[in-house]
Structure formats: C-alpha cells, structure tokens
Amino acid sequence: xxxxxxxxxxxxxxxxxxxxxxxxxxxxxxxxxxxxxxxxxxxxxxxxxxxxxxxxxxxxxxxxxxxxxxxxxxxxxxxxxxxxxxxxxxxxxxxxxxxxxxxxxxxxxxxxxxxxxxxxxxxxxxxxxxxxxxxxxxxxxxxxxxxxxxxxxxxxxxxxxxxxxxxxxxxxxxxxxxxxxxxxxxxxx
Amino acid sequence: xxxxxxxxxxxxxxxxxxxxxxxxxxxxxxxxxxxxxxxxxxxxxxxxxxxxxxxxxxxxxxxxxxxxxxxxxxxxxxxxxxxxxxxxxxxxxxxxxxxxxxxxxxxxxxxxxxxxxxxxxxxxxxxxxxxxxxxxxxxxxxxxxxxxxxxxxxxxxxxxxxxxxxxxxxxxxx
Numbered sequence: 001x002x003x004x005x006x007x008x009x010x011x012x013x014x015x016x017x018x019x020x021x022x023x024x025x026x027x028x029x030x031x032x033x034x035x036x037x038x039x040x041x042x043x044x045x046x047x048x049x050x051x052x053x054x055x056x057x058x059x060x061x062x063x064x065x066x067x068x069x070x071x072x073x074x075x076x077x078x079x080x081x082x083x084x085x086x087x088x089x090x091x092x093x094x095x096x097x098x099x100x101x102x103x104x105x106x107x108x109x110x111x112x113x114x115x116x117x118x119x120x121x122x123x124x125x126x127x128x129x130x131x132x133x134x135x136x137x138x139x140x141x142x143x144x145x146x147x148x149x150x151x152x153x154x155x156x157x158x159x160x161x162x163x164x165x166x167x168x169x170x171x172x173x174x175x176x177x178x179x180x181x182x183x184x185x186x187x188x189x
Numbered sequence: 190x191x192x193x194x195x196x197x198x199x200x201x202x203x204x205x206x207x208x209x210x211x212x213x214x215x216x217x218x219x220x221x222x223x224x225x226x227x228x229x230x231x232x233x234x235x236x237x238x239x240x241x242x243x244x245x246x247x248x249x250x251x252x253x254x255x256x257x258x259x260x261x262x263x264x265x266x267x268x269x270x271x272x273x274x275x276x277x278x279x280x281x282x283x284x285x286x287x288x289x290x291x292x293x294x295x296x297x298x299x300x301x302x303x304x305x306x307x308x309x310x311x312x313x314x315x316x317x318x319x320x321x322x323x324x325x326x327x328x329x330x331x332x333x334x335x336x337x338x339x340x341x342x343x344x345x346x347x348x349x350x351x352x353x354x355x356x357x358x359x360x361x362x363x
Contacts, residue, residue, distance in 0.1 A: 161303075162268050169302055178302025183267035185311045186274035 003028035038126040055132035060142035064172040127153035145170035214339040220256035224263030234325040264292040
C-alpha cells in the first residue's frame with residue numbers, strides 16, 4: 001500500500017505537521033497542520049517513490065453540526081437560532097471547516113487523502129493550485145460554496161453562483177430555499 | 190404542385206385574419222432553449238421517429254430573431270434566468286412559450302436556493318408540460334395546443350394569453 005507508505009514518510013519528514021493518520025476501508029486519511037499543507041503536497045508530488053501527481057479533488061466541508069449528536073436536528077429545524085449550539089460546538093468554531101484533498105498516483109494507481117481544518121473566520125489555507133493545476137477550479141468551488149479562502153490562489157472568484165452573490169450556500173446555516181432577494185430575477189413585463 | 194388539378198378554376202373564400210392564422214399555426218418555428226436533460230426528449234421530438242415536421246415545426250432556429258416559439262427545456266437556475274429572458278426579449282412578436290418538464294414549470298424536484306420555482310416568475314408561459322422528462326408525444330401535444338391557441342386567439346399580446354396545463358400524455362390509438 002503506497003498510501004500507507006506515504007503516511008509513514010510524511011510522519012518522518014514533517015513530524016510536527018502530521019496530526020493524525022486514520023484508516024477507513026483501506027483508505028488512508030492524513031490530517032495535517034493547515035499552514036503546512038502546501039509543503040506536504042509538494043513533497044507528495046515530487047517524491048520519487050510516491051509520485052502523487054494528480055489532485056482528483058479539493059473539497060470543503062462544514063462541521064458546524066457535530067455528526068451523530070441531537071443538536072443536529074434542532075439546528076436544522078431552526079437554522080437562524082445560533083444559541084442552539086452547545087459549548088462543545090462553540091469550541092469547535094476554531095475548526096469549523098475542513099478542506100479535504102483527494103490525491104492520486106498514476107504510477108501506483110492509488111489514492112491518499114489529506115485533511116486540514118479551517119476556523120470560521122480569518123484563517124486562510126495555502127492554495128495548492130500552484131502545485132496541481134486541477135486544484136484551481138476545485139478551490140474556487142470550495143470558496144464559492146463555503147467561503148474558505150485560499151492564500152496564493154491565482155484567481156479566487158466564484159464558479160457557480162453569480163459574482164454579486166454575498167452568501168455561501170453550502171454552509172449549514174444557509175437556509176435551503178436561499179435568502180429572499182439575494183438572487184434577483186429579470187422583470188416580468 | 191398538383192393543387193391546380195384538384196382545385197380547377199374554383200377559389201376559396203376566407204377572412205384575411207384566418208388565412209394568416211392558418212399560415213402561422215402551421216409554421217411555428219421553435220427556439221430550442223435546451224438547458225438540461227429535457228432537451229434530449231426535445232431532440233427526439235424533432236427527429237424522425239416522432240417527426241415534428243408533420244406539424245410544420247421542424248425548423249429549429251438557434252437565432253431567436255427567426256423563432257416564434259421558445260421551448261424552455263430544462264432546469265432554470267437564477268443565473269440562467271437572465272439569459273432565458275434576454276433571448277425571449279430578442280424574439281419578435283408574435284411569440285409563444287412552452288415550459289417543458291416539471292423543473293421549468295414549478296422547480297420540480299429541485300426545491301433549492303439556486304433553481305427558479307417556475308419560469309412563469311419571469312416570462313409569460315402559454316403551455317406547461319408535466320413529466321420528468323415529458324415524452325415527445327407530450328411535447329407534440331403541447332405544440333398542438335399552441336396551434337389551437339393561435340387558431341383561436343391569433344397573435345394577440347402575449348402576456349394577455351391564458352396558460353394551458355398538460356399533465357397527461359394524449360391517448361394514442363394505433
């Protein structure tokens with residue numbers, strides 16, 4: 001398993017950056033420190049043995065609601081009531097968002113996943129668009145849907161939503177039917 | 190032509206309005222606003238098996254300036270709505286609109302922030318066709334409804350017209 005080998009090599013090379021390594025159904029997930037993610041990615045790409053030369057996807061996730069807790073249902077019933085959050089969730093606002101990198105090695109035909117956590121506001125993730133070109137639009141999508149900002153991205157604009165749109169629709173506190181008036185329609189004569 | 194043989198030296202008396210309506214209804218040129226998957230059924234509607242040229246509508250025009258009927262076939266997002274409206278505005282009067290499929294008629298299964306819950310929020314619609322997607326027969330039925338409407342009302346101001354709803358395919362006897 002080259003993914004396991006990659007995790008070992010990362011622990012060796014970046015002992016402070018690798019926070020944890022977990023495995024689920026033979027899929028390796030490496031949690032790394034947010035600020036070091038670009039160096040880790042460059043290492044994974046350029047290492048002679050590993051050669052993770054392709055970024056399949058870079059995706060965002062919103063961990064506002066803790067999986068498997070009862071707060072989840074309450075929260076969705078009343079998306080504007082922020083007081084429903086428990087203290088545990090308040091603490092987790094420092095790691096509200098996640099960015100997950102799905103990397104593929106064409107040489108070994110294997111995947112490895114990286115994960116970094118992002119605070120609710122203020123924290124920026126180093127962009128990996130200069131490392132893999134395919135990460136460019138994927139990071140733009142994560143920015144469009146979650147408002148996660150990537151530092152060093154060549155062109156961080158929205159992809160799906162119109163440029164004048166002010167919200168981030170895949171955040172858990174965004175209402176399903178949107179915010180009235182935020183997306184104007186043409187006039188019906 | 191052969192028409193001379195059948196008609197001989199006789200002639201037909203009619204009203205000019207009715208003659209024009211007869212011409213209009215048998216040459217409704219569609220503007221294929223194929224936004225998503227309903228467009229596949231719209232292609233089937235145009236090609237040989239269903240053959241819409243039997244109704245005089247085989248001339249699909251990609252320029253809105255040459256079209257009479259806009260078939261909005263597919264999920265219309267808020268971002269796309271402005272494009273649809275712009276193309277609709279470029280079509281010369283008289284013009285008609287078919288909302289093909291549930292997405293265009295009511296948002297359909299996309300009950301979400303990005304999809305317009307019915308295109309009648311920004312353009313006047315003449316015929317709504319249910320189905321996901323509707324069969325080509327159903328779209329032909331809608332076209333026949335448009336033809337009836339032209340025959341009945343002529344080319345009066347579009348926004349005054351009353352819409353028609355189709356939720357079942359026409360019964361076909363073989």
